[in-house]
Amino acid sequence: MSVVKAIKRAMERIAPLSLAEKWDNVGLLLESPVTRPDARRVMLTIDLTTSVCAEALASPTSMIVAYHPPIFKGLTSLTLANPLQASILRCAAAGVSIYSPHTALDSVQGGVNDWLASGFFSSGLRGSSTLLGEDKGDGNGVGRLVTLDKPTDITSLSAIIKAHLGLAHIEVASPATDPTITGNERPYPVSTIALCAGSGGSVIGAAEADAYFTGEMSHHEVLAAVARGVHVILCGHTNTERGYLPILKEKLQAELGKEEGGPYEVYVSHEDAHPLRVV
Template sequence: MSVSSNSAPFSRATVRAMQRLYPKALADNSWDNTGLLLEAPFDPARRRSNKVLLTIDLTRAVADEAIALDSSIIIAYHPIIFRGLKSLTLENTQQQTLLRLASHGISVYSPHTAVDAAPGGLGDWLADIVTATKTNRVSGDLENNKGNVAQSVEQDDPFVDKKPPVFTLHNHPSQAINRSSRGSASSVPHSRRPIVPQTPELASHLGAGMGRVVTFDEPQPLATLLDRIGKGLNNPKGFPIAIPQNKTISDISISSVGICAGSGSSLFSGLKCDLLFTGEMSHHEALAAIENGQVVISLFHSNSERGFLGEVLRDQLEEAITEEWDKVRTEEEGNEEIKEALGDEGFDVLVSEVDRDPYGIVILKGDAE
């Protein structure tokens, strides 16, 4: 049986689901490269399982995982292709990954900044963390225990007490979020808006735009926000923070937060917020911010994005694929070439277990002197 000129029908349903959830029109198409980046032809004789693998970065390890899982399609948040290609060879590691996936019949879709901009997307997920929206990870009532939290942070505040660190190499876990741990705790009263609103606005995605600004009704202790962020990210071993040199963590209250997943430097230019919450900022940009009296929290680039896959996108995609897969099966009914594939009603949306940020944290054990 010959190879089809189309991709697998289930892969097509998945692409339609992603385009419905996160239209390409929401992406920053002035530089980004989103959409279906690799469309592997469908071979009925080598049909793959109806499995979607979610990842932030498409590395060789993730490609191996997708092949081993018998996945039909990978949703890779970061595009593996950014610029035009003049050739596809095995010498380049990224091109090697693409060629291997194509040979196994696995397609690749990348939504990137469309996810950042969409309402209910990455920007709102990070805003939910700082506002304690939709999470019950915090033990007890933070709003009634601000003093206790501030005191516990002050005891370990590196800006106050220069004790030797006790730290091992730690990478933030790929599947950090357990969906059963999500609750419905009340949000801290606040307003939020995009830093750069979507223009023109999409009727299907009102309120879209790049980045978020959260303004609290009442100032929040920085120590409380650190607790929320740590618990919202499943308690990483640590993350960088920059504060003005004449301050300590327990001195600072936050009234407004500028938020950007990934690298937020350009989006934060000229933004007047007490706290800049992002995945990545350069030394000089962070220095300029603290000289301006601002606080910077940086999570390492992809650690500001990865938890979204298991906590939000998986559920969204399962619901959207259910509808789109039913439509594709109805539209293609009677197509004998793909009859067997259409008969497989079930599917799985999985989060990569090997995807991780290239940076980990080295934690020194014992006396560092």
């Protein structure tokens, strides 16, 4: 069995493509007509950047599983003048195919959003996590609502999130005080957290929750949330996704062990990184 077929079968068991959002572009996005001799390595990355592409081409990698689809909208041309398109062309010429799970991996139980929710419970907080948004069946769906048994404060919550994501800094917007408490004003407590990886404003923006937790939201989405008395915690788009790659590595390695044509080696890109830094 070819590496492409093995990856498609294994990834479908991990994150069925039927769970992806309708607007998304998931699955096998590039099937190279070239076969790399003895290439049985599979690279995991959030984005197919030029650095990630170079890393893959410098190793016996035959498949890239890129969480974000490098081909998203319709293309009228593919040229080397466009750096991102050039990476796709170089992969095709070198025998490297590309697969993207994106929102299928967000929605599936045990996927990216469940991993985000797990950070609260692994910290010692108690509560539950339920589906937020469209129910895709069997508990699968793109958003999560975390309900804590006991309320906490935004400072403690922020520390938990930074520890779970391995970040030194995040962005937080909070209502100043509770206007319903006259003469004894205090910060809003947090008992419920609506979360979604990546750009989650459209998923969590209408949720009844004390805090919104996502990678990024628009300026006006943040203002609207704070005006309603909701804390907003933003961590950078890919920072809410990248920490899941080691988990996906273990899942994919196990599933590929069931496929013929191996052994296969799954590894996480060293060059994949959040594109923005704090200076």
